[in-house]
Amino acid sequence: xxxxxxxxxxxxxxxxxxxxxxxxxxxxxxxxxxxxxxxxxxxxxxxxxxxxxxxxxxxxxxxxxxxxxxxxxxxxxxxxxxxxxxxxxxxxxxxxxxxxxxxxxxxxxxxxxxxxxxxxxxxxxxxxxxxxxxxxxxxxxxxxxxxxxxxxxxxxxxxxxxxxxxxxxxxxxxxxxxxxxxxxxxxxxxxxxxxxxxxxxxxxxxxxxxxxxxxxxxxxxxxxxxxxxxxxxxxxxxxxxxxxxxxxxxxxxxxxxxxxxxxxxxxxxxxxxxxxxxxxxxxxxxxxxxxxxxxxxxxxxxxxxxxxxxxxxxxxxxxxxxxxxxxxxxxxxxxxxxxxxxxxxxxxxxxxxxxxxxxxxxxxxxxxxxxxxxxxxxxxxxxxxxxxxxxxxxxxxxxxxxxxxxxxxxxxxxxxxxxxxxxxxxxxxxxxxxxxxxxxxxxxxxxxxxxxxxxxxxxxxxxxxxxxxxxxxxxxxxxxxxxxxxxxxxxxxxxxxxxxxxxxxxxxxxxxxxxxxxxxxxxxxxxxxxxxxxxxxxxxxxxxxxxxxxxxxxxxxxxxxxxxxxxxxxxxxxxxxxxxxxxxxxxxxxxxxxxxxxxxxxxxxxxxxxxxxxxxxxxxxxxxxxxxxxxxxxxxxxxxxxxxxxxxxxxxxxxxxxxxxxxxxxxxxxxxxxxxxxxxxxxxxxxxxxxxxxxxxxxxxxxxxxxxxxxxxxxxxxxxxxxxxxxxxxxxxxxxxxxxxxxxxxxxxxx
Amino acid sequence: xxxxxxxxxxxxxxxxxxxxxxxxxxxxxxxxxxxxxxxxxxxxxxxxxxxxxxxxxxxxxxxxxxxxxxxxxxxxxxxxxxxxxxxxxxxxxxxxxxxxxxxxxxxxxxxxxxxxxxxxxxxxxxxxxxxxxxxxxxxxxxxxxxxxxxxxxxxxxxxxxxxxxxxxxxxxxxxxxxxxxxxxxxxxxxxxxxxxxxxxxxxxxxxxxxxxxxxxxxxxxxxxxxxxxxxxxxxxxxxxx
Numbered sequence: 001x002x003x004x005x006x007x008x009x010x011x012x013x014x015x016x017x018x019x020x021x022x023x024x025x026x027x028x029x030x031x032x033x034x035x036x037x038x039x040x041x042x043x044x045x046x047x048x049x050x051x052x053x054x055x056x057x058x059x060x061x062x063x064x065x066x067x068x069x070x071x072x073x074x075x076x077x078x079x080x081x082x083x084x085x086x087x088x089x090x091x092x093x094x095x096x097x098x099x100x101x102x103x104x105x106x107x108x109x110x111x112x113x114x115x116x117x118x119x120x121x122x123x124x125x126x127x128x129x130x131x132x133x134x135x136x137x138x139x140x141x142x143x144x145x146x147x148x149x150x151x152x153x154x155x156x157x158x159x160x161x162x163x164x165x166x167x168x169x170x171x172x173x174x175x176x177x178x179x180x181x182x183x184x185x186x187x188x189x190x191x192x193x194x195x196x197x198x199x200x201x202x203x204x205x206x207x208x209x210x211x212x213x214x215x216x217x218x219x220x221x222x223x224x225x226x227x228x229x230x231x232x233x234x235x236x237x238x239x240x241x242x243x244x245x246x247x248x249x250x251x252x253x254x255x256x257x258x259x260x261x262x263x264x265x266x267x268x269x270x271x272x273x274x275x276x277x278x279x280x281x282x283x284x285x286x287x288x289x290x291x292x293x294x295x296x297x298x299x300x301x302x303x304x305x306x307x308x309x310x311x312x313x314x315x316x317x318x319x320x321x322x323x324x325x326x327x328x329x330x331x332x333x334x335x336x337x338x339x340x341x342x343x344x345x346x347x348x349x350x351x352x353x354x355x356x357x358x359x360x361x362x363x364x365x366x367x368x369x370x371x372x373x374x375x376x377x378x379x380x381x382x383x384x385x386x387x388x389x390x391x392x393x394x395x396x397x398x399x400x401x402x403x404x405x406x407x408x409x410x411x412x413x414x415x416x417x418x419x420x421x422x423x424x425x426x427x428x429x430x431x432x433x434x435x436x437x438x439x440x441x442x443x444x445x446x447x448x449x450x451x452x453x454x455x456x457x458x459x460x461x462x463x464x465x466x467x468x469x470x471x472x473x474x475x476x477x478x479x480x481x482x483x484x485x486x487x488x489x490x491x492x493x494x495x496x497x498x499x500x501x502x503x504x505x506x507x508x509x510x511x512x513x514x515x516x517x518x519x520x521x522x523x524x525x526x527x528x529x530x531x532x533x534x535x536x537x538x539x540x541x542x543x544x545x546x547x548x549x550x551x552x553x554x555x556x557x558x559x560x561x562x563x564x565x566x567x568x569x570x571x572x573x574x575x576x577x578x579x580x581x582x583x584x585x586x587x588x589x590x591x592x593x594x595x596x597x598x599x600x601x602x603x604x605x606x607x608x609x610x611x612x613x614x615x616x617x618x619x620x621x622x623x624x625x626x627x628x629x630x631x632x633x634x635x636x637x638x639x640x641x642x643x644x645x646x647x648x649x650x651x652x653x654x655x656x657x658x659x660x661x662x663x664x665x666x667x668x669x670x671x672x673x674x675x676x677x678x679x680x681x682x683x684x685x686x687x688x689x690x691x692x693x694x695x696x697x698x699x700x701x702x703x704x705x706x707x708x709x710x711x712x713x714x715x716x717x718x719x720x721x722x723x724x725x726x727x728x729x730x731x732x733x734x735x736x737x738x739x740x741x742x743x744x745x746x747x748x749x750x751x
Numbered sequence: 752x753x754x755x756x757x758x759x760x761x762x763x764x765x766x767x768x769x770x771x772x773x774x775x776x777x778x779x780x781x782x783x784x785x786x787x788x789x790x791x792x793x794x795x796x797x798x799x800x801x802x803x804x805x806x807x808x809x810x811x812x813x814x815x816x817x818x819x820x821x822x823x824x825x826x827x828x829x830x831x832x833x834x835x836x837x838x839x840x841x842x843x844x845x846x847x848x849x850x851x852x853x854x855x856x857x858x859x860x861x862x863x864x865x866x867x868x869x870x871x872x873x874x875x876x877x878x879x880x881x882x883x884x885x886x887x888x889x890x891x892x893x894x895x896x897x898x899x900x901x902x903x904x905x906x907x908x909x910x911x912x913x914x915x916x917x918x919x920x921x922x923x924x925x926x927x928x929x930x931x932x933x934x935x936x937x938x939x940x941x942x943x944x945x946x947x948x949x950x951x952x953x954x955x956x957x958x959x960x961x962x963x964x965x966x967x968x969x970x971x972x973x974x975x976x977x978x979x980x981x982x983x984x985x986x987x988x989x990x991x992x
Contacts (some may be wrong), residue, residue: 057798057961063804072804113807115842131865135844137796137909142806149797155906167804269796272908 003318007310015306019299023292027250030288031258038261039229039280044276045196046263052193053268056180057149062177067101067108068164076166077112077174080126091126094119095716099179101620105185106159107178110166114141135262138163142175158200158207158273159184184208197260197278198647199223200267211278212236216261223264223276233260235282241289247296248288255282288456320345324352331360338363431511440585676715684714687743692733694741714743721747756808778821778942779932780965782925809897811935816847818945818972821956822920826938829921830919832935834957835859835887836922838878838902838912840868845902845912848947851922852890857915860902861885869905876905889914899948915945944970 037492071094079090094110102121110119115134118126133139138150138161146397147164159179165172180186182200187208191198199209199216210217215233220677221230241247259282267273276457323345330336339357342350676684688710694704718730727747734743785967799982801829811961818836823829834852841863850858862868870886872876878886893900893916903911915922920940923933933942944951956963 054798061797061799061801065801068803113809129865134842135846135910136842136907141796141800143810145802145804145806147803148800151797153907165807170805172804172807172810268798270908557930564990591917 004310004312004414007306007313011303011306011310015299015302019295019302023295023299024250024293026295027248027288030291031251034281034284035258035261037278037284041279041281042229042261042263042277045194045279046265048194049190049196049198049275049277050265052190054161056190058164060160060178060180061149061164062162063101063103063148064162064164064176065099067176067178068147068166070097071176073169074166075168076110077118080118089118094631095121095124098176103178103180105183106178106180108179111139111142111175111177113143113173132729138177139175143172151267151273152177152179153270153273153489156207157203160186182208194277197280198277199262199276200647201274201276203272211260214280216276219260219278220264220274220276223262224274225440226262228266229259229263231258233257233278233279233282234264235259235280239282239285241293244289244293245293247744248285249286249292251288255285257540258282258285258497316346316348319562320349320353324349325357327353327356349516378711412738571588676718680718683731684711687714687732687734691743694734694736698736698739698740698741717745721745725749730732753766771878771920776928776960777932777934777962778935778940778956778958778965781967782817782927782931782944783967783969784925784929785970815946815970816849816916817925817951818847818932819923819925820847820851820853820915820917820920820945821923821935822917822941822943823935824939824941826940826958827936829919829936830926832856832922836924837885838914839860840864840904840910841869843907843910845910846905847924848911849913849915849945850924851883851915851917851943851945853920853922854890854892856890856916856922858888858890859885860888868907871903871905874899875889877902888914890914892918893915901948910949913945913948914942915950917943944968968991987992 004087058099074090076094079087079725082086095529096109098121100111108121109117110132111133112118115132115136116130117133118130120127138148138152141148141659142163142165145165145167147162148159149162152159152161157179161177161179163175163177166174166176187198187200188210191210197210199211199220199221200207201220201224204220205219206213206216210219211219211233215236219233222230234252234256238253239248239251239255240253259280261281262276262278264274264276267275327340328338329450331338340351340353342357345353444746510739685707690706691710692705695702695705714732718732725747729748729750731746731748733744733746801802804945824879835857836852837859838850839846839850839861843864852858860870860878862882862884865882867881869879872888880886883966898916900914900916902914904910921935923931925931926932937960938956940956940958942954942956946952952968954965956965
């Protein structure tokens with residue numbers, strides 16, 4: 001869940017927000033671009049409008065001049081006053097001229113020198129009660145001899161007027177007026193010529209417009225007081241994108257407020273009359289939906305890829321790590337299955353699971369009460385020779401539960417095997433040497449052998465040494481857990497596991513479980529199968545790191561964790577070779593509880609007078625060993641019929657004489673500084689084969705590496721290490737170091 | 752019988768002489784008006800302008816209209832005006848374009864056009880006057896320095912006029928021949944010659960029992976009226992010979 005929260009937060013911050021910002025910025029830049037282009041266009045359109053109106057003015061003034069010239073010099077007003085037939089003829093002539101000169105839907109007036117409109121194109125006779133326009137500016141100007149244009153405004157009627165004086169003897173005497181109504185057709189005509197929308201208003205009231213009524217009022221109002229282009233209005237047709245009706249986003253679908261770029265200007269000659277020219281700038285936003293579709297498409301693609309990446313990461317890394325962590329947690333709590341199926345995790349973690357399973361296989365079943373052991377299928381751990389251990393079937397089967405009943409969770413994995421408490425003790429033993437030191441040993445000329453190791457016949461083969469856990473991976477320079485570094489597991493997973501183990505170690509160290517080797521070594525330990533000293537855990541603690549706790553060289557860390565975490569199963573006391581589980585009172589108590597002598601849960605403090613050094617594990621009865629022996633024919637383990645009640649393996653006080661005797665025996669057989677035995681020889685042969693294989697894999701020559709020379713060098717190093725670390729023998733690991741085959745030695749301290 | 756008639760006549764004449772001791776005095780004179788400056792020439796009417804002929808004979812004869820106001824500094828009670836000053840809406844213009852009145856006096860506005868007009872004084876609608884009708888504007892005291900009040904007509908924005916509201920005094924106008932005569936009482940006065948939106952000149956007048964002739968006052972072109980759209984006109988100048 002945390003992963004998904006983080007992943008979604010990552011998607012939000014890295015995909016959603018950038019795309020949202022891109023969408024926002026792109027949309028607003030488009031709007032700004034449309035507004036800017038509209039402003040530029042409307043400025044140009046205004047010049048066109050002025051030019052067009054000027055042309056119209058010239059045209060109508062020209063017509064007026066033509067009419068004036070046709071009537072000038074004829075003493076027409078005197079003829080009117082004369083009466084009789086000549087007056088009637090003059091009237092008829094003037095009327096015909098006015099009619100012919102009157103613009104369509106317009107008018108033509110004949111004005112006498114006093115400023116009275118004596119004749120109009122729409123009236124057949126002289127006007128009986130003429131209207132005076134003596135003070136009208138256009139007429140006043142005509143009486144100065146000028147022909148000009150202007151606007152005639154009579155109420156709500158507007159007309160573009162051309163006026164010219166009637167000349168009698170070179171002097172102005174009266175005038176003619178031609179007027180073109182400025183109405184909707186006129187506005188439409190002008191708008192079409194300038195390719196823009198026009199709105200004509202008088203004192204803020206729209207008189208005519210090419211825009212819809214609701215828009216024209218808004219545009220007229222917005223442009224009335226503006227000296228620069230303004231955007232206003234809304235489009236008649238929405239900007240809706242056909243394929244996705246939701247688009248465009250972040251803008252009104254009718255581009256409300258951005259639809260038109262308008263510029264207002266007062267009409268020449270009458271400031272109450274104003275023109276507002278508008279360019280439909282909102283139309284340039286019609287591609288906004290397509291742009292946003294691309295952005296949203298990219299967003300959806302990136303989002304889906306991110307989700308897919310998250311799913312893959314979750315499946316490949318998060319879930320396996322969680323599964324491994326849960327598995328380890330179950331192991332620690334003594335529940336669930338002992339082994340984790342490799343197929344339950346993704347490939348990068350299968351090696352890790354294999355290593356964990358092999359490590360767990362080394363644990364005696366007693367240490368995992370209530371857990372079923374599911375043997376992993378035979379697998380190859382490169383260079384570690386684990387195949388033999390896995391295929392030996394020792395780890396296979398179902399371990400008995402605490403009540404003695406087998407938990408046959410995976411019957412196909414083989415028969416259950418019951419292990420004794422001695423296995424626990426031996427598994428928790430010290431294996432001793434520093435991997436850092438051992439890693440520095442690089443027997444380059446050596447060669448190894450692959451294949452199953454040949455274990456001594458007197459040893460049960462199933463438990464691969466924990467040194468394999470350390471050696472199969474590449475231990476780091478510090479000798480700390482290098483278990484996963486050479487595997488395919490991710491650094492994150494390795495780090496996680498390493499931190500987990502380190503924390504366990506830290507807890508163990510904090511609880512003071514570490515003791516000196518001298519204090520631990522030599523304690524009487526029952527070792528019924530003679531394998532308890534192989535060392536179960538550890539192997540990743542370098543001597544340099546554990547100088548403060550010399551007795552814990554390379555071992556006992558997990559046991560320490562058991563002690564600090566009140567692990568519910570029992571543990572032996574003194575462990576040969578540096579095991580320290582018995583030093584922990586909690587752990588001892590846990591051992592007692594596991595043995596049926598347990599104190600109630602939560603009994604963490606040792607009881608009074610408790611001496612952990614005196615706690616030993618009693619030997620296992622030979623008949624029980626015989627019952628649990630592996631049948632070579634059936635390759636299975638017999639299931640002994642266990643009595644009801646606590647486990648027969650108990651932790652009890654050992655008499656002092658027995659302890660002393662055991663100590664002597666331990667001292668005598670503690671070290672084996674002789675040459676390699678048969679088991680070592682077989683191991684060396686395996687290492688040689690494995691080393692050759694690794695060199696071939698690394699592209700190195702193998703012809704110069706003979707077995708005899710390899711064996712000699714390996715034997716020498718083995719002896720040196722046995723002498724140096726006072727261990728029983730040494731196991732070598734073949735691994736790849738910087739592209740070359742290398743060897744790593746792990747002392748085997750416990751017997 | 753004759754003695755009674757004589758006595759009665761003497762009495763009547765005496766009473767009449769005591770009731771109006773200052774009547775009969777007036778300020779008179781003549782004004783040489785400047786030629787009318789066409790408002791059209793100061794504005795752009797259209798996109799094109801072409802001369803076709805010489806000006807009409809009547810074009811140069813037009814004179815600026817001037818109103819008068821005799822402002823009392825120290826005087827006996829002033830006579831009531833015979834008739835209020837008037838402004839006529841005629842020929843799409845105001846005739847005259849300026850009128851004066853004392854505080855609490857009146858100015859009559861009459862519409863002679865064929866369309867109703869909406870009169871707006873100092874920006875506020877005063878009245879909508881139908882053709883042939885009149886409306887009286889009461890000259891109330893205004894803010895200090897606000898003696899001139901603009902008159903506009905909504906329907907014809909080119910029409911501009913002015914009403915000068917003086918304090919205590921006598922309003923009058925100049926006849927077309929330039930003669931004027933203002934009835935007044937004894938006292939000291941200032942005679943204002945009022946143009947469009949501005950006082951063209953003033954003259955101090957002391958009136959006794961007899962009329963005072965201020966002579967001929969020559970007025971030059973008036974300066975721009977306050978708020979007028981025109982520019983470029985020369986400042987007012989006046990000379991009293």
